Amino acid sequence: MQWLVERAKNEEPTLQLNGVFIYSKYRPKEDALRWINAEINAEAKSYLLIGLGLGYHLKALISQSKNKPVTVYYFDKHEYELFLAHNSDQWWKKENVHIVHDLSQKELHDNVQILLPNVWIKGIGQSHPLFSILEVIKINQLSFKRDSSKMEENFYYNTILDDDIIQVKKQSRIGCLVAAGPSLNDTILWLKKYQHQVDIYVVGAALKKLLANGIIPKGAILSDANDVTILQFQDLNFEGELYYLCTANYKSVALHCSKRYILFQQGYKLAEEEAEKRNAPLIETGGSVGTTAFSLLEYLGYDTVVLFGQDLGFPGNQTHAIDSTSGRNASNDTFLRNIEANDESNIHTTAMFQVFWYWYDQKMEKTKVKVFNTAIKGAKIKNVPLIREEKFAELIEKSE
Structure with missing residues (x-):
């Protein structure tokens, strides 16, 4: 996996993975916060973030998570080293935050919201062993998001039919x-x-x-x-x-x-x-x-x-x-x-x-x-x- 740190237009560090920009080329921190605010489900009991990178999504998630458990998965050692190099103040050192390289059933229970920026799927590429699993998760998330209001309407009309x-x-x-x-x-x-x-x-x-x-x-x-x-x-x-x-x-x-x-x-x-x-x-x-x-x-x-x-x-x-x-x-x-x-x-x-x-x-x-x-x-x-x-x-x- 090829990692490359560059400077965005606003002089903040931004990140490429295998030629794919993980963050914005213009306002990486601001855009990461906007994405988290648009995606986060306040009713979730905990959160699983896929992709550590330079920590922009993680920092935004911690600010919005109301001290609920937050787990973030990183893909390889070099990614983790880049994160540490660009975050010397250790703001993530909290009891509810866990940075992991392996996932267990504990992180994948029913009440967890999986937060997966689509750029990570593009960045790791089809040859990565996690590509198919992450693609399945993302497609299902997009499908649910697209159809959620229609599903709720159908649910109301169907459940009053009293079918067997x-x-x-x-x-x-x-x-x-x-x-x-x-x-x-x-x-x-x-x-x-x-x-x-x-x-x-x-x-x-x-x-x-x-x-x-x-x-x-x-x-x-x-x-x-x-x-x-x-x-x-x-x-x-x-x-x-x-x-x-x-x-x-x-x-x-x-x-x-x-x-x-x-x-x-x-x-x-x-x-x-x-x-x-x-x-x-x-x-x-x-x-x-x-x-x-x-x-x-x-x-x-x-x-x-x-x-x-x-x-x-x-x-x-x-x-x-x-x-x-x-x-x-x-x-x-x-x-x-x-x-x-x-x-x-x-x-x-x-x-x-x-x-x-x-x-x-x-x-x-x-x-x-x-x-x-x-x-x-x-x-x-x-x-x-x-x-x-x-x-x-x-x-x-x-x-x-």
């Missing part, structure tokens, strides 16, 4: 989780052939595609807070079950006139409080409707789940299946990265898909569900073997 909550019971059939990845163009024929022998659950983006092919899912899953999902549920004659997050788009929920189940997600305060009132379970979301759907099937009691269209990557330029209500052409996307596919080839993925892939990779180390993936050119997920149609038919035969 889910119940756990042992499932004897195989659960099929259908997302809208490109491989669905090929494997949709499997679903059509075996649909009466399995339980099919589909994300909203792939619902119309299944119905157009004569496939009637047992349930559809909705998680997105925004109006974009209205198109997924408009003009449908779908009489299956709808499972929706309490913060999902309430207009889309209202379009479904058959059986509905409301879901409450971990990590969202209003949802956790409402779940406690209703004695309802909390669902892991993982940041996408596909990962939410997997958590749902796991909770519903399926021993075996087969993934359809959960590619999390793509070999060409098309990110989603043809005729799905999501997707884009990625031919001009300069932020693509490569990932190993189920057939051991290299495919493209995006930052957002990589967030969901990382969630699956972590989840598969803990779940007791046997999971298979039908996407030959989909991203390889730990402990999730590729399954061909013949093996799929064998699994169904055994389950019967």
Whole structure:
């Protein structure tokens, strides 16, 4: 890691990491304080700041933290030495302030706010071992910040519907989780052939595609807070079950006139409080409707789940299946990265898909569900073997 201290326009020291400015080139201390004031959550019980640098964000955070515990993580020895060299008065020597190079579960509890300036992710670069983890955190933070007011509005309208909550019971059939990845163009024929022998659950983006092919899912899953999902549920004659997050788009929920189940997600305060009132379970979301759907099937009691269209990557330029209500052409996307596919080839993925892939990779180390993936050119997920149609038919035969 290449560190470089320079002088800003106002003569304060500023810092570059691998050619990326960590602070402003004009007013570094003032801008760091402005960032902290914009980001800090006064309701947090403690704070975890990623990146020590010259200490500008840390000093601003201490001034606003009201003596709550503050932990700051530094990336390497040289960074820490630069910090000490530019802060000889030791203003950070307080009982509530901890400067660390290793993180433990103690710093990552539920009531901590993680403060992560985006420049640190750019500065450390994709080759750094923490890049993917920090990128996941930042994407989730930005997504929540963007949608928070809409989520709260949806929560109000959805919770007054008084829809049912889910119940756990042992499932004897195989659960099929259908997302809208490109491989669905090929494997949709499997679903059509075996649909009466399995339980099919589909994300909203792939619902119309299944119905157009004569496939009637047992349930559809909705998680997105925004109006974009209205198109997924408009003009449908779908009489299956709808499972929706309490913060999902309430207009889309209202379009479904058959059986509905409301879901409450971990990590969202209003949802956790409402779940406690209703004695309802909390669902892991993982940041996408596909990962939410997997958590749902796991909770519903399926021993075996087969993934359809959960590619999390793509070999060409098309990110989603043809005729799905999501997707884009990625031919001009300069932020693509490569990932190993189920057939051991290299495919493209995006930052957002990589967030969901990382969630699956972590989840598969803990779940007791046997999971298979039908996407030959989909991203390889730990402990999730590729399954061909013949093996799929064998699994169904055994389950019967």
